[in-house]
Amino acid sequence: MACSALDSGTVHHWLKICEQRAGTAESSFVRSHIEAMSEEENNVEGQGSAAMLHAAGTDTIWVTLTIFILAMVLHPECQRRAQEELDAVLGAGRLPEFRDRPSLPYVEAILQETLRQAAPLGLPHVSLEDDMYNGMLITKGSIVIANIRSITLDENIYHKPTEFIPERFLPQPTGGGEPAPPVYGCGQRICPGRHFGDNSIWIAIATILAAVTITKAVGQDGEEITPEVRFKSTLLK
Numbered sequence: 001m002a003c004s005a006l007d008s009g010t011v012h013h014w015l016k017i018c019e020q021r022a023g024t025a026e027s028s029f030v031r032s033h034i035e036a037m038s039e040e041e042n043n044v045e046g047q048g049s050a051a052m053l054h055a056a057g058t059d060t061i062w063v064t065l066t067i068f069i070l071a072m073v074l075h076p077e078c079q080r081r082a083q084e085e086l087d088a089v090l091g092a093g094r095l096p097e098f099r100d101r102p103s104l105p106y107v108e109a110i111l112q113e114t115l116r117q118a119a120p121l122g123l124p125h126v127s128l129e130d131d132m133y134n135g136m137l138i139t140k141g142s143i144v145i146a147n148i149r150s151i152t153l154d155e156n157i158y159h160k161p162t163e164f165i166p167e168r169f170l171p172q173p174t175g176g177g178e179p180a181p182p183v184y185g186c187g188q189r190i191c192p193g194r195h196f197g198d199n200s201i202w203i204a205i206a207t208i209l210a211a212v213t214i215t216k217a218v219g220q221d222g223e224e225i226t227p228e229v230r231f232k233s234t235l236l237k
């Protein structure tokens with residue numbers, strides 16, 4: 001990791017973004033981490049790793065949770081099914097914990113279906129030598145970016161890929177038995193924050209579903225407002 005470019009200005013820049021993103025558990029965890037590192041003089045490497053943790057870990061989780069909220073607004077039947085599952089497993093008076101995860105397959109399916117929409121592209125990598133792939137020459141020095149979206153929208157892998165169908169991830173014969181989406185990349189440079197990200201998003205989703213019901217806003221005319229869905233063509237969502 002190239003840490004030498006990080007100075008206190010950069011660290012304070014990240015702290016400012018933390019302020020803007022304040023409120024998520026991940027944001028406060030990372031903020032305290034960066035602050036602790038900043039207090040130690042010359043700990044540029046520590047500051048660098050804390051800033052990287054924040055840079056790579058904040059928008060990914062935030063985008064995924066935003067897509068989750070949107071999906072629950074648009075698919076109340078999915079939300080209801082997940083809440084029924086949570087009620088059956090948790091009973092009354094407690095929130096989900098990580099030990100409940102294996103007992104909540106439908107919540108898991110909602111997480112996977114949400115993630116499938118989240119990361120369209122991998123990060124750029126440079127080919128260190130000439131390489132042949134499927135009859136194509138990739139010359140040394142080429143920039144290669146994994147097109148994750150071409151996999152997550154491949155109708156040979158995902159039935160009706162443009163639709164939000166959590167059941168696709170439930171085991172067969174009742175579910176579709178489709179594979180988890182490869183949104184964390186693959187190989188040597190696979191996302192190192194995938195377990196942190198996955199656990200952070202799971203506990204947030206499970207807790208939100210257990211604690212509240214997300215519904216459409218109601219306009220002044222008393223009618224429900226259905227949000228218009230528009231995805232941008234960027235690194236995330």
Ligand code: HEM
Nearest residue numbers: 053056057060119122123183184185186189191192193197
């Ligand atoms: C929904 C959550 C997340 C998704 C979808 C995601 C996805 C990705 C993807 C697709 C890559 C590029 C892999 C490649 O090009 O081969 C990546 C790299 C990376 N991710 Fe994540 N990520 C998530 C959360 C996090 C979190 C929470 C952290 C840190 C705590 C993190 C840290 C990183 C870092 C440092 C890299 C660069 C790794 C390298 O180049 O060697 N990510 N992530």
